Amino acid sequence: MKTKIFELLQNLSKDIKINNINDICDYLVEFPDIIDIIPKAINSAKKYFPNAQIVLDFYIDPEIDDNHPIIYVRTENYDEKFMELLEKAQEEFIKELIDKKGWILLTTDFRKPDK
Numbered sequence: 001m002k003t004k005i006f007e008l009l010q011n012l013s014k015d016i017k018i019n020n021i022n023d024i025c026d027y028l029v030e031f032p033d034i035i036d037i038i039p040k041a042i043n044s045a046k047k048y049f050p051n052a053q054i055v056l057d058f059y060i061d062p063e064i065d066d067n068h069p070i071i072y073v074r075t076e077n078y079d080e081k082f083m084e085l086l087e088k089a090q091e092e093f094i095k096e097l098i099d100k101k102g103w104i105l106l107t108t109d110f111r112k113p114d115k
Contacts, residue, residue, distance in 0.1 A: 002029050009056075016042060016054040017114065023058035024069050031102025040093045041071055041106055048089040049073050053113035059105070068103040074113045082108070
């Protein structure tokens, strides 16, 4: 199972940046019910932000036991429409997370794209 997940992530890495790939793989082995949602979430982000850098990473909360994959959208400029578009992008897949044990979040860290 881990090999299949790693191959999926490597395939996704052709279009996006992926950090902490081993943590993401481990999470998806534990919560395979969201494996199919990750490409949908990434495609949604790319649809609404075609010129942005999309980064799949792994979030670890330092205060509570909460960790999950996270997708960051990074652009050169963050205008007043950015958050509205981010919400629309998330609406395209968020309902599919209902009744799933795993979780993924689409957000931004307001950083500039990596060069």
